[in-house]
Amino acid sequence: MRPKEPFKFVMQFTMTALMFFVLFCQPQIALAQSKPTEFDSRLDDKGLCTGNGQLRPTEYCDFWTIYRDNRTGDANQQRIAADARNELIKYVRGRVDRFYEEYTNKKKFNRNLLQTIFDILEIGAAAAIGITNGERAKEVIGIALGGVQATRTSLNKNFELLQTRIIINKMRENRAQVLARIVVNMRKPVADYSWLDAKNDLREFLYVGTFNNAMDSLAAETGDAAQNAEQTLRIVSNDLVEVPETTAAQAVMASAAQRGLVQLEQNLANDQTRPEATQTLRNILAELNQDAELRQRTEARGLSATSDGAAILAAIIGIRREAVLAGRSDLASRINQAIVAVVNGDN
Amino acid sequence: MSETIHTIGFPSSMSSIKALEQTCNTNEINLNSKLKSLDTVQKPGGKKVTEAIFVEQVSPAGLGQLTVRKTTANDGATFKGKAFILTQPVDVSVFRTQSM
Numbered sequence: 001m002r003p004k005e006p007f008k009f010v011m012q013f014t015m016t017a018l019m020f021f022v023l024f025c026q027p028q029i030a031l032a033q034s035k036p037t038e039f040d041s042r043l044d045d046k047g048l049c050t051g052n053g054q055l056r057p058t059e060y061c062d063f064w065t066i067y068r069d070n071r072t073g074d075a076n077q078q079r080i081a082a083d084a085r086n087e088l089i090k091y092v093r094g095r096v097d098r099f100y101e102e103y104t105n106k107k108k109f110n111r112n113l114l115q116t117i118f119d120i121l122e123i124g125a126a127a128a129i130g131i132t133n134g135e136r137a138k139e140v141i142g143i144a145l146g147g148v149q150a151t152r153t154s155l156n157k158n159f160e161l162l163q164t165r166i167i168i169n170k171m172r173e174n175r176a177q178v179l180a181r182i183v184v185n186m187r188k189p190v191a192d193y194s195w196l197d198a199k200n201d202l203r204e205f206l207y208v209g210t211f212n213n214a215m216d217s218l219a220a221e222t223g224d225a226a227q228n229a230e231q232t233l234r235i236v237s238n239d240l241v242e243v244p245e246t247t248a249a250q251a252v253m254a255s256a257a258q259r260g261l262v263q264l265e266q267n268l269a270n271d272q273t274r275p276e277a278t279q280t281l282r283n284i285l286a287e288l289n290q291d292a293e294l295r296q297r298t299e300a301r302g303l304s305a306t307s308d309g310a311a312i313l314a315a316i317i318g319i320r321r322e323a324v325l326a327g328r329s330d331l332a333s334r335i336n337q338a339i340v341a342v343v344n345g346d347n
Numbered sequence: 348m349s350e351t352i353h354t355i356g357f358p359s360s361m362s363s364i365k366a367l368e369q370t371c372n373t374n375e376i377n378l379n380s381k382l383k384s385l386d387t388v389q390k391p392g393g394k395k396v397t398e399a400i401f402v403e404q405v406s407p408a409g410l411g412q413l414t415v416r417k418t419t420a421n422d423g424a425t426f427k428g429k430a431f432i433l434t435q436p437v438d439v440s441v442f443r444t445q446s447m
Contacts, residue, residue, distance in 0.1 A: 177419065220420075233389035240388075242356040242396060243374060251369040254376045254411065261407045317379045317407065324377045325353060332377040 036095040039203055045195075063088045067195050081190045088195055089186060092202050093179075100175070100209040104168055121148050167214045174208035174217055241327045250333050257336035260343035261313065268309050278309030280342060285312050287338040294319070294334065351403035353378050356388075356396035359431035364439065367430055368415035371399065371441070376411040379404055381443075385428030387436045397430040414442040 037054055045068075048054055049061035063084045070081035125145040129138050182201045185193040207213050246254075267277035285303055289295040301315045316335065323331035355374065361367050371382050380401035388398045404410065417439060418427055424440030431437070 233387055233395065235391055236356075236388045236396075236398060238391055240354065240356045240390065240396065240398065242358060243370070245358060245361055245366050246370040246373040248369065251373050254373040258376045258407060258411050265406060265408070321353070321378050321380075321403075324355065324374060329377070336377075 036092065036099055036206070038092050038095065038199075039206060045199075060088065060091055063091065064195070067190075071190050071194070078190055082188075085190055085193075085195045085198060086186050089182060089198050089202065092199070093182075093205070096202060096206045096209070099206065100171075103210065104171070118148065118151075167211055167218065170214040170218050171209050171211070174214065175205060178205045178208055241325060243324060243327070243329050246329075250336075253333065253336045253340055256344075257339040260339050261317070263343075264309075264313060268313065274309065278312075281309045281312040281316075282307070284316065284339055284342045287342050288316070288319075288335065291334060291338075293331065294338075297322075351380075352383075353380055353401045353403060355399050355401070357399055357430070359387075359395040359397065359434045361397065361430065361432050364415055364417060364430075364432060364437070367397075367432065367439070368413060371413050371415060372411040374399065375401065375413065376407070379407055379410065381410065382413060382441065384426060385430050385439060385441065387429045387431055395431055395434065412444045414444060416440050416442070 037048065038060065045064050049056060049064050053061070055061050067081050067084035067088065070077035070084065073081070122145065125141055125148065129141050129145070132138050132141065178201060182198065182205065185198065185201070208217070264277045264280060267273035282305055285298060285307070286305065288298055297319045298315065301319065303312060303315050307315075316339070320332045320335045323329070323335070355378075357367065357370055361370070371385075375382055378401050380403045382399060383402050384398075384400045386398045386400075387395065389395050415430075416422070416424075417437060418424070419440070422440050423442075425443045427438065427440050429436050430439050
């Protein structure tokens with residue numbers, strides 16, 4: 001019986017170490033994680049912040065009360081409500097961030113815990129083989145050790161560290177996208193972006209920070225990518241006109257020209273501003289006519305220095321459109337340049 | 348009255364979604380037409396292009412104010428389409444912001 005005692009000691013030591021690990025480490029992490037109360041599906045803000053509401057007294061309820069009392073008031077009150085809404089967003093965002101940290105930490109901890117348990121089991125079994133004398137006992141422990149190692153290999157294969165990292169990265173990407181949307185909306189008045197809109201976005205911000213959501217999102221994206229790769233593209237005519245990528249400068253110029261034309265159109269509709277608008281359009285026509293290629297096109301449309309303002313406006317828009325459809329985006333850019341030069345009074 | 352449709356192609360080498368947004372907005376203005384759809388297509392010779400279909404407008408007001416983003420679920424886009432970005436097909440969502 002003597003040779004069995006060291007073996008028993010090793011096994012007892014291994015099991016004790018395992019129990020300590022599981023009992024003292026796991027609950028601390030598990031306890032910390034709970035979904036923020038603000039997203040309790042059974043209660044709305046009124047339920048949470050009035051009577052014996054779960055969130056009374058908290059800053060959340062203070063901001064919510066300010067928001068509720070000012071949301072439908074005058075312009076000044078609506079500004080106060082927008083401030084309160086933004087404070088509520090920051091408050092809940094902090095809670096969601098904390099939930100996310102605890103959630104991801106728990107996932108990482110569980111992985112590390114599992115690996116440590118396997119380490120303890122393997123080391124214990126290897127030590128027991130070294131200490132035990134009986135051949136049969138060594139054989140049995142050896143088989144058991146082989147089983148533990150095979151299980152570990154299988155688990156590692158299915159839940160590799162890299163895969164976990166990818167999923168966490170996906171969660172970070174999704175969270176950043178939702179947060180960017182929320183931050184942009186924080187500039188809007190409460191009439192366009194209410195606290196309930198913000199709360200729905202924050203709820204999405206909470207859910208995109210979970211493993212299941214990230215897995216779904218990855219599955220959907222990879223599915224779409226595969227579909228895109230396999231998709232047979234529709235064949236179109238060779239006549240399809242290709243337009244080059246617009247540069248930032250061209251885009252700014254087009255936008256400025258657009259604002260000018262919209263203003264001129266409005267001024268033409270008003271008896272008082274029509275003469276000035278007509279004169280500006282005639283100036284634009286004169287500017288266009290300095291370009292030989294554009295002059296051909298304005299003359300083809302029968303435009304002259306005495307043409308009606310509305311006719312000039314319609315012709316400019318028509319010439320610019322024809323230029324693009326003929327694959328001459330450069331001409332369209334020159335027209336925009338002429339419009340901006342005149343409207344901005346550079347000439 | 349039937350709509351007047353204009354179809355043009357954007358190069359598959361489009362450098363980014365932001366560049367696609369600029370190109371869509373500039374062409375809305377230059378064509379005086381509203382962008383209706385974006386799709387990935389191929390010419391008979393095999394050349395890939397992004398097909399953009401526009402609907403002609405009478406007034407220039409409200410054009411050139413599009414935001415283009417990579418599609419996400421339930422993003423409330425005005426319309427969804429596909430476009431080549433750096434020669435790769437990408438699902439995009441197009442949003443029309445408030446008119447001027």
